[in-house]
Amino acid sequence: MDWGRAKNVLIYAFLLLNLVLGYQLWNGVREQRDSNLDITSLENNTQRMMDEKQIRVLAKIPTETPELAKIAYRFVDGDQRGKTVDLPAPVDSKLIFSPRELASALKNTLPDIDQYRYDEVASSADVFVLHPLVDGKWPLFKIEMKLLGSNQKIISYQRQAIEISYPEEEKPQRVLSASKALGNLIENFLPEGSVVTEIELGYYGEVFDSDAHLPAAPAWRFMLESGKEYYVQGISGDVISPNTEKTKE
Structure with missing residues (x-):
């Protein structure tokens, strides 16, 4: 057996293995960085306002901004x-x-x-x-x-129990980014000392005792440590606080 040649083969194999493992590690770090947008993604004035109002964000700030359309829904058996x-x-x-x-x-x-x-x-x-x-x-x-x-x-x-429908006149639109929605909340709506614990994209639907089709729009939900919640309409950017049942622009 040619031990010198075998030794070279093993060295090259280990080098190749290290390259593969290094690439996987780099790729994983990159994906994690891209999917976990931290507060540095917020505008500078928003970050300054966070410091002044002592607001903390413990939730991951999503990066997704899909194209979503408004929907309609109705209660199948009335309000149960x-x-x-x-x-x-x-x-x-x-x-x-x-x-x-x-x-x-x-x-x-x-x-x-x-x-x-x-x-x-x-x-x-x-x-x-x-x-x-x-x-x-x-x-x-x-x-x-x-x-x-x-x-x-x-x-x-x-x-x-509800039935969801998709009005033909409602076309998909790119939703507002979570970072912009959060920035608006921090600068204009969140009280001092607020702690944001959860951020999630979904649809906001009001509950009415009605047999008619009711509208629902894409919205970001922001949950605070205090239990209070805010919704930011994903298309218009309007802010809704169900605790007060008022819509703010």
């Missing part, structure tokens, strides 16, 4: 918010964190539950809040299905 329906058999509440297993456990009672997403920040120990999904991805905020629990079991639910 106060009606509680018992499950045929209790379900382990731990399944709420495993969407596939939860859907399997409740498919006979709620066959479309896989079209809902769990909202951890809106939930409590025994009330699990889920929102219907638009296009299977974007949560329709303010429209809720509540799974009610007791002794670590889900025993009943409350549901607002």
Whole structure:
């Protein structure tokens, strides 16, 4: 055996392996940097206002700005918010964190539950809040299905069954970036000492007792540590604070 040649082959193999591992590490860091936009993406005056008002942002600032259209929805069986329906058999509440297993456990009672997403920040120990999904991805905020629990079991639910439609006149538009929406909030709306804990893109739908089709627009939801929430309309940039039920421009 030519040990010199074998040695050279091993050296080249290790060099190639190091190059591959180095590229994977660099690519992973780049993807993480691109997907986790930090507060340096905010404009300088916004960052100064953060310091002056002692506002902290603990949530990741999303970078996505998809093209989304306004939708319409209507309640299928009227407004059923106060009606509680018992499950045929209790379900382990731990399944709420495993969407596939939860859907399997409740498919006979709620066959479309896989079209809902769990909202951890809106939930409590025994009330699990889920929102219907638009296009299977974007949560329709303010429209809720509540799974009610007791002794670590889900025993009943409350549901607002809806039907979503897509008006032909509504064309997809590029949504406002999360950083711009957050900048507007910081400079004009958030009180001193606010802590932003969650930022998510979805749709904002008002709840009215009506059989008519109701409009819903793309919106960024900003949750504060205090429990207060703000929505920034993704097309117009209007700011909505459901706590006061006022729309601000």
